[in-house]
Amino acid sequence: MWRRLASWLRWRDEWTIVALGGFLFFIATNTQTGWLYVVVAFLAALLVLGFIMPRVTLRGLQAAREVGVAVFEGEAASVRLRVANPSRRARYLVTVVDVDPVGGTQRFLIGRLAPLATVSMQYEVRPARRGVLQFAPVVLETATPVGFFPHQRRLEAPAELLVYPRAPEAQRRRVPSQARASAASSQTYSRAGHSYDFLGIREYSFGDDTRHLHWPSTARAGHLMVREFQDLAAHSLCVVVDNAPSSAPPAAGDRPLDVACRLAAAVARQARSESCSLVLLAGGGPGEVRAVHNPRGDRALEWLARLEPGTANSWCEVIRAGLDQVPRRAHLFVMATAPAVEDDVLRALAERRIRLEVALVESDAATAEAYDGAERTLRAAGIAVRRVRLAS
């Protein structure tokens, strides 16, 4: 409201007309000049028309926005705006203002919007980091025909754009040779990881083959349970993304969480190309984890694009809460954004014969000594560690 009031109080052409009209009215009253009253009346009429016309012009117009579903970080996404005039009256000089989520403001001037016509405009946005971009309402504004009393109308045109994390080419990893060898040897299976060496029964998770549902256990447990096979677990990759609250500080550039997501995207891409099963894990609400099992298509990228900071303070808490979702003997990648290591978590992983690799994303949130200490601890436990420095 204050901003609106301030914009009203700003000196504009219409105030000049008001001041001129007031002055001429004063002169007219003091000189009894009839023609000056006529001039004042026309100035008043000009103001009245200038006030009414912008409001009439914008009435009934419709706006829609078309955006592609998703792009990768740094790629251009095309946004198409359509403004329709469903009435039988032409509209003149309508400015379309669209504030894109990246921060730019696009302004288009429609000289004439013919009756029953639609005008489309197009521009590009180039999001720098992953996420879900929500577009603001389209703003139509005009002060036609004489530039007085500009009027705005906000039209809801909901649209969102997914920005996938771009997996760095240099970070391409290979699936462990053991898993790859098993996959190569089981050529008769429809999919790598299918074997009849029964490993155990576990809770069903999304993406599991429904043929492996174990109905007696399901009946006993009251929820779906599936059989787990040995080779399937051996081919499993699991990625834990450390989305601690400190991983996403409000900053314009890259945040540790974004880098972690890029690394996770690299693993996901690798898993897809190698036809391995994949579990993505991250912190959710208190004591909860977000997980996705065997994501198909671009679901892994979408999951990573939508990933927001959780409540877990470190990756260790995420693993502790979601340990039962990590297949035994799986290859676990942790994209850590904080130098936190907890021995009990390492022990639990070792007990489940889960092979662990940690990527430490370094940021200014912790000192270099802390990262060094974490690296030493992990290496002492025989865990492979890579350090990735956040580009400043």
Place this chain on the structure above:
Amino acid sequence: MKFRVPSVWLPHHPPEHSVPFRAATLATVMCGILATLHEQEWPAFAWFVVGLTALGFWVSYRRRTMSNWWIKALLFLAMLAALADFLVNLVYSPYDPRIPLANLLLWLQTLHSWDLPARRDLNYSLLTGFILVSVAAVLSHDMTYVPFLAAFLVCALLTLHYNYVSQAAENARPVAAGPAAEVGFRRLLRMVAGLSGGLVLVGAVAFLLLPRYGGMKIRALPMSLRLNLPNMGNGQIRNPAYPNMEGRVGGRQQRHFDPNNYHGFNAVLDLNMRGQLSHEIVMRVRSSEESYYRGLAFNHYNGDGWEIANEDLKTVTSLNPPLFIPDSQGDREVVQTFYLEKDMANVVFSTFHAFQLFFPTDTVYVDAHAGIRAGFPLEAGMVYSVISMYRQPRPAWLRRIPSALGRFGPPPRRPPMAWFRDAIAQGDLDLPDGLPQRVRKLAQTLTRGMGSDYEKASAICLYLQNHFVYSDDIPPFPPGSDTADQFLFVYRKGLCEQFATSMAVLCRAAGIPARLVTGYIPGTFNPFTGYYEVKSADAHAWVEILVDRFGWVPFDPTPGFSATVHPATRERQTSMLGPVVEYLKEKIGLERIARWEAEARRLLDPYALLGVAVGGIYFGWYGWLQFRKPRTSEGGETETPLRRLRRRARAAARRLLGRREDDTPAAGVMDAYRRMVDQLARRGHPRQAWQTPWEFSREAREAVPQAQEAIADLTQRYVRARYSGQPVDEAGAAAARDSLEDFTRQAGHRNGHPNEAPKVPPST
């Protein structure tokens, strides 16, 4: 080395490249300049100013991207010269600065037009245009200002529009969306025409609602330049229309009546002179209040006329305006400016009592009856202003003042005041010896038993207003007869002089000092110019009576006029509706038109009723039939004849207005489809009334197989545009036109493939 002025000195604004914007601004400014020049009656430098301004706009456009520091420096010097010229002119005309100010503004605008690189500068020019047209409004006296104002408003609308276009395009990318989205010249004209219509309508309402307060508080009142005309006759009345009536002796012999000049503005008022005064405007008056304009007062009645006895002229002199008129009394100020349109007698008009006079001479003369005279006859074009101090009579109080002489009533309780006795001594009670006794008896009858002179005069005035008729169809009264007697007892009708004479005579007979006054009634108020337009026929005569302890009180006994002549203030008048209607009635004779209309209604009523009845029955029957029997038009549409008529009328209106049929994309699609149906009908495949577009499409595709795709595409687009309710974009319309072209090309080959050459008949 090129000299560069630091940017701190010359702030940079982006240059304005729009030629239409500049052209519209030039047109607006020109309207203001021409209006001002017109109101100054085209001075010698007029075309110089116009040419320089136009040239300046052109130079400004050509040099819009340059710094132009030397032009700015020259303009600065020229503006200083214009200011000096203004100050010099102000010294010569200190009491009317309007013309020097108008000239200064004209020169400033002319100079400013040489330096208009940016939009902001053009906006300043527009503002100056507004001020110039306002200056012209102040100078204007008549309706010739209207065309300039109308042109200015249209141009100002265009300028403001282009200003907004330039402003809006500054930060926004223009959207290219085909020909329908272009604002062409025709569309612009239509838009401006519509806006101008709206502006006139809303402006008219605003004009009617604008309050008009009593003003004229500015004391720099206009008057003509000082004239060095010779004083002729030391204040003797000189009327150029009645040259032989100068002075008292022998004036009675003149019988020539001048319709443009009232014979009451002479030393004598001949009551037997007859004639019709013209409706020529003799003067325009700007007045803070509506009031009578008093000219001369006559105090000697001789039976067939009035004379001014004991003139006792006083000379009022002042080297600088204003001239202070002595013996003025009053508590209410009335400010008036008179613009003379015709040559007149040397009588200076004003509301009673004039106090300050802004007159173009250093000397005027005031007679014993407060009549003001100049030393020379007044000429057309002369301007003078008067501030009067009016003493508002309060009837309730005046009725309580006892009669000074007590004739026909209770005797006076105390002797009258000295100036009352002086008036009696000057002859303000005198009556001719031959006045018939019945006149005195009538006075006695009318005023018997009344205790105050004001009451008596009111009774006489009302008697005259209610029992006698105003008429200009009366012959001169018989020689030797008394005018008052003839009017009161023989003719019982007459002109304002007869009414005033009779009242003055009856008042004198009742012992009330009275005199006859000539002047003008307020005239017609023109709400547009703000002037009272006073015509020759507005000349009038009324009466002043002397009330002891108060002074002279005016009365108007003529029927149709207010009995008590008081200035009527226009203060706090909140609507101009009344004055506008009155003015229009006066100017275009609305009353006459209304009479004709009533007459026509009276004559035509039975026929009109019959016509309405027959027409109603016929159209009802016709409409019902047509509603039940829709037919197929030539365009393939199934519609009733009434709808077809409406469609044709719309099309005709569009053609008349120059609008294309394919004004909208949807209309373009439908038009393309109609053309295809027309072509098919000409080929012997008309669309039947019962056929839907798709049914017709199937039949047409079978009939013209080589154009199958085009027919299907056009049908699909037509159905979507016509029935889906979805807007059609320009691309859709263009595609429909392309399909129509394809259809036309392909359907041209009746047999075989379209790519085959047409069959040529063998030559014989």
